Amino acid sequence: MGILRSLLIRFGLASIDAERAPISVFLLDDDRRRHRWFKKRFDGDEVTIAETVEEAKKHLEEGSFDAIFLDHDLLPEHYESNEHDDFSRTGYAIAEFLHEKKELQRAATIIVHTRNADAAIKMVQKLREAGRNCEYCAFPMLDLKIKNYWKR
Numbered sequence: 001m002g003i004l005r006s007l008l009i010r011f012g013l014a015s016i017d018a019e020r021a022p023i024s025v026f027l028l029d030d031d032r033r034r035h036r037w038f039k040k041r042f043d044g045d046e047v048t049i050a051e052t053v054e055e056a057k058k059h060l061e062e063g064s065f066d067a068i069f070l071d072h073d074l075l076p077e078h079y080e081s082n083e084h085d086d087f088s089r090t091g092y093a094i095a096e097f098l099h100e101k102k103e104l105q106r107a108a109t110i111i112v113h114t115r116n117a118d119a120a121i122k123m124v125q126k127l128r129e130a131g132r133n134c135e136y137c138a139f140p141m142l143d144l145k146i147k148n149y150w151k152r
Contacts, residue, residue: 020150020151022044022045022046023042023045023046023066023067023150024045024046024048024063024064024065024066024067025038025042025045025046025047025048025065025066025067025068025069026047026048026049026050026056026059026060026063026065026067026068026069026108027047027048027049027050027069028049028050028051028053028056028068028069028070028071028074028091028094029049029051029069029071029074029113030051030052030071030073030074031071034071034139035049038069041143041146042146042150045150048063048065051074052074052089053074053088053089053090053091053093053094053097056094056097057094057097060094060097060098060104060105061101061104064105065105065108066107066108066109067108067109067110067111067149067150068105068108068109068110068111069110069111069112069113070091070094070095070110070111070112070113070114070123071091071112071113071114072090072091072092072112072114072116072119072120072123073090073091073114073115073116073119074089074090074091090119091112091114091119091123092119092122092123092126095112095122095123095124095126095127096126098110098127098130098132099126099127099129099130099132102130102131108132108133109133109134109149110127110132110133110134110135111134111135111136111137111142111145112124112127112134112135112136112137113136113137113138113139113142114139115138115139117136117138120136121136123136124136
């Protein structure tokens with residue numbers, strides 16, 4: 001640190017906070033309003049979005065991500081209840097996929113952000129079984145989580 005910068009910091013004319021480098025973010029969510037919300041929160045970062053399990057698998061196999069955000073309910077019929085046998089088209093399928101393909105996205109922080117808490121807990125358990133850094137954050141609290149993890 002130069003003398004001038006030290007003086008500016010001392011007199012409150014410069015900030016001691018360091019800027020973080022851009023990160024690569026992956027989002028699995030079917031809600032386009034949330035797509036815009038994430039792009040706004042991660043302005044200046046690379047944001048890759050998938051709306052389906054198939055798209056998600058492709059991106060996760062081909063890319064490298066610092067942060068992965070997973071929704072559970074990807075179709076309108078999933079919003080009503082967990083009493084269905086269609087888990088192959090939910091975020092849980094990606095949790096299983098990352099559980100099986102342990103070599104993919106090892107360094108990524110994974111956050112399950114669905115409003116479906118019961119399904120989120122199952123996803124987090126599956127991912128943690130594979131040694132993943134994963135947690136659940138209800139969508140209404142996600143803005144605070146992002147600000148704390150990836151401060152600008």
